Amino acid sequence: MLNISSNKLEGKVNFENFKSLSMTIPASESKKRVKILLYIFLFLLLFIFLPWTQTIRSKGMVTALRQDHRPQTIQTVIAGRIEQWYVAEGDYVNRGDTLLLISEIKDDYFDPLLLERTLKQVDAKNLSARSYAERVKAQEGQILALKANNSLRIEQAQNRLEMAELQVQSDSIRLEQAKVNFSIGEDQYARAEKLFEEGLRSLTDLEQRRLRFQEVQANLIAAENTLLSSRNEKIAAQIELNAIDNEFRDRLARAEADKFSAMSSQFDAEATATRLENQYSNYEVRTGMRYVLAPQNGYIARALQVGIGETVNEGTQIMSIMPADAQLAVEMYVEPIDLPLVRLGNRVRFIFDGWPAIVFSGWPQISNGTFGGKVVAIDKFTSANNKYRVVVAQDPDDKPWPDGLQIGSAADGIALLNDVPIWYEIWRQLNGFPADYYTAEEKRQARRQ
Incomplete structure (x- = not known):
């Protein structure tokens, strides 16, 4: 009992006659409880060390x-119109299998003979490049011929110049000889004239001496003219030699200009042919991209674009694939x-x-x-x-x-x-x-x- 009342029943009432009250009196049950608590404590003590x-x-x-190997989406590389499906959701596909066919929607690729015509353009440009290459070879041959011809013409002009120089030397010697003859003739004419005045020579002799002096004087003038003519020929030979070199340089410059122009046209034709070949390769690859292929082995998980005739842009997600294995x-x-x-x-x-x-x-x-x-x-x-x-x-x-x-x-x-x-x-x-x-x-x- 709680013993909170001042009127105690202990000693006044026999509790043995009341079974329920006797069970509340502490006795051997308290010892059992202590043992249970002790076992629980020992179990917990051992448990926390586990x-x-x-x-x-x-x-x-x-x-x-x-x-x-992770799930991925398959996208279109080119814009197009869905024409035909070759697979369905859940199908197993191998790498390279055709999944979808799309057609072109850009007018630049509508031509069904686009590849053939582009290839013809490539062949035409290659032929054009070859013709320019042959023209370059022809110009190179012309340049070699000009150089050979120029060497011969220079040698010929040099020979003429040497001949003119020798002629000038010869005419100079003749002029000196004419001058000597003129001096001698002048002295002889003066003596003949003096002897005629003294009466030692006749008038006929004097006239003969005068004729000879005029001949000598004419020879002197002719020698001077000949020398001047030779000098002019020498100058003309020098001018001709310089003209040959200048003419050669001018013709060589024109030939090289034509050669470089042909080379420029050749390179331009080759560049255009290369560009057309690149364009042809792009067209060929693009034609193959109309067929969407499986990138690896796997299962088609979901079709994101479903309609026939539906247009898609570049990079549009078409379907998702779950890689196998x-x-x-x-x-x-x-x-x-x-x-x-x-x-x-x-x-x-x-x-x-x-x-x-x-x-x-x-x-x-x-x-x-x-x-x-x-x-x-x-x-x-x-x-x-x-x-x-x-x-x-x-x-x-x-x-x-x-x-x-x-x-x-x-x-x-x-x-x-x-x-x-x-x-x-x-x-x-x-x-x-x-x-x-x-x-x-x-x-x-x-x-x-």
């Missing part, structure tokens, strides 16, 4: 390990505070949607229905959700992942860290401390050092 595996929980989704992995996101604890090669346990599991996060050994993985990649920058992406591949040493697992399925990841006592984990969680960064082996190595 090993506990620290973990990091994170949500993720199944993806492909290689980026080229993709090696699966899981993308999971961890908090920045937990990133230093995650390392390449760390083991992770997964709970996949659709596969039931019994999980004890601290005792992964007794968990059932989970699948193992290893960390293979860690992003160096945060994603849009301000978390770091971690890629986990299948653990080859653990049981394989389910065959029915598909890309896009949700996965609950449990990254396994250090083994610590339960009391330490409780204390860490209450204080909000992160998990231990160093492993037990690293701690032992640090103590040895």
